[in-house]
Amino acid sequence: MTDKRIFNFNAGPAALPLPVLEEIRSSFLNFNQSGMSITEISHRSSYFDDVINDAVDRTKRLLKLDNRFHVLFLQGGASFQFAMIPMNFLSENDTADYINTGTWSTKAIKEAQIQKKKYCVVASSEDKDFSYIPNNIKFSGNAKYVHMTSNNTIKGTQFQQFPDTNTVPIICDMSSDICSRPLDMDKFGLIYAGAQKNLGPSGTCMVIIRKDMLDAANTDLPTMLKYSTYAYKNSMYNTPPCFGIYTINLVLKWIEQEMGGLEKMEQYNIKKAGLLYDFIDTSSIYKTTVEKSSRSLMNVTFRLPSNELEKKFIAQATEKGFGGLKGHKSVGGCRASIYNAATMESITALIEFMESFEKENT
Ligand code: PLP
Numbered sequence: 001m002t003d004k005r006i007f008n009f010n011a012g013p014a015a016l017p018l019p020v021l022e023e024i025r026s027s028f029l030n031f032n033q034s035g036m037s038i039t040e041i042s043h044r045s046s047y048f049d050d051v052i053n054d055a056v057d058r059t060k061r062l063l064k065l066d067n068r069f070h071v072l073f074l075q076g077g078a079s080f081q082f083a084m085i086p087m088n089f090l091s092e093n094d095t096a097d098y099i100n101t102g103t104w105s106t107k108a109i110k111e112a113q114i115q116k117k118k119y120c121v122v123a124s125s126e127d128k129d130f131s132y133i134p135n136n137i138k139f140s141g142n143a144k145y146v147h148m149t150s151n152n153t154i155k156g157t158q159f160q161q162f163p164d165t166n167t168v169p170i171i172c173d174m175s176s177d178i179c180s181r182p183l184d185m186d187k188f189g190l191i192y193a194g195a196q197k198n199l200g201p202s203g204t205c206m207v208i209i210r211k212d213m214l215d216a217a218n219t220d221l222p223t224m225l226k227y228s229t230y231a232y233k234n235s236m237y238n239t240p241p242c243f244g245i246y247t248i249n250l251v252l253k254w255i256e257q258e259m260g261g262l263e264k265m266e267q268y269n270i271k272k273a274g275l276l277y278d279f280i281d282t283s284s285i286y287k288t289t290v291e292k293s294s295r296s297l298m299n300v301t302f303r304l305p306s307n308e309l310e311k312k313f314i315a316q317a318t319e320k321g322f323g324g325l326k327g328h329k330s331v332g333g334c335r336a337s338i339y340n341a342a343t344m345e346s347i348t349a350l351i352e353f354m355e356s357f358e359k360e361n362t
Pocket residue numbers: 012076077078079080104149151152153154173174175176194195
């Protein structure tokens with residue numbers, strides 16, 4: 001068997017940086033000279049303490065978090081957060097503002113609705129099939145938080161700037177663009193991200209929560225549904241997703257040491273996405289599906305002139321070693337997910353393939 005790998009454009013679980021996978025492989029049977037694999041080590045051991053503390057410290061360094069913030073690792077993916085957020089932060093007379101920019105925001109709203117919490121959808125791009133990012137949002141002013149999705153994985157839109165919510169904390173689903181750019185943390189009360197796009201394997205969700213949010217959270221909740229349970233036990237009230245946290249730590253190390261931190265990561269992401277969008281803009285058969293000013297640097301969505309041609313494109317791409325280019329089943333079309341780990345080499349190879357496909361089919 002060879003180690004031949006494809007150009008992986010899957011939306012998630014997505015490609016991980018090759019040096020990270022190689023490090024996992026080389027230490028998999030004997031982690032840190034322990035004589036055990038990371039999947040066999042007790043989470044109560046000093047070996048694992050080092051891993052989780054390192055992951056927390058790296059997150060704090062990369063995102064420049066001060067000591068107002070806790071970094072937590074939970075299970076249940078990002079979808080679990082949709083329910084935990086209203087449960088923890090809304091009491092009987094409280095309201096939350098939600099910005100609806102697609103499938104994931106809609107699911108977050110639904111969880112507040114199920115719990116019969118008061119909420120207000122203060123902006124939505126549903127009128128144009130979620131093909132743009134709304135601006136000039138009128139917030140209700142008395143909300144406990146503003147919930148938003150920074151990058152819309154399915155449609156391929158992304159907030160270029162975060163809205164000004166005055167002093168109301170933003171709670172942001174950053175599942176598909178966390179650590180792809182620096183952030184002004186003063187705006188955020190809570191950030192969450194399912195790991196499987198920019199951070200590591202699925203099954204782990206990173207949560208960054210500000211202490212005042214934690215202090216104001218509801219307390220009459222089951223233990224595992226309270227953020228404080230995770231915050232006061234360094235994410236180890238119960239057995240945490242050890243392999244996920246270990247891999248996240250290696251990915252963060254890669255961003256910090258090999259990619260040069262988040263400012264450089266952002267520049268690299270701008271370059272990669274720019275190359276692909278520039279090519280699509282000059283093409284006669286590929287068309288992007290979202291407004292130019294709302295384009296995502298992480299998920300590039302595009303269509304071909306017919307369903308037949310799209311099928312042929314995806315089949316030929318797969319044959320030539322380009323994986324994951326089929327759009328989400330709810331919207332069809334094509335999508336190249338180019339998260340942090342996507343290399344410039346993979347982008348230029350994809351463009352070359354798209355170019356030759358265009359020549360053969362026009
Ligand atoms: N939020 C966003 C922006 C996503 O892209 C996804 C999954 O693709 C989710 C939430 C759901 O994540 P999970 O499957 O970890 O619950």
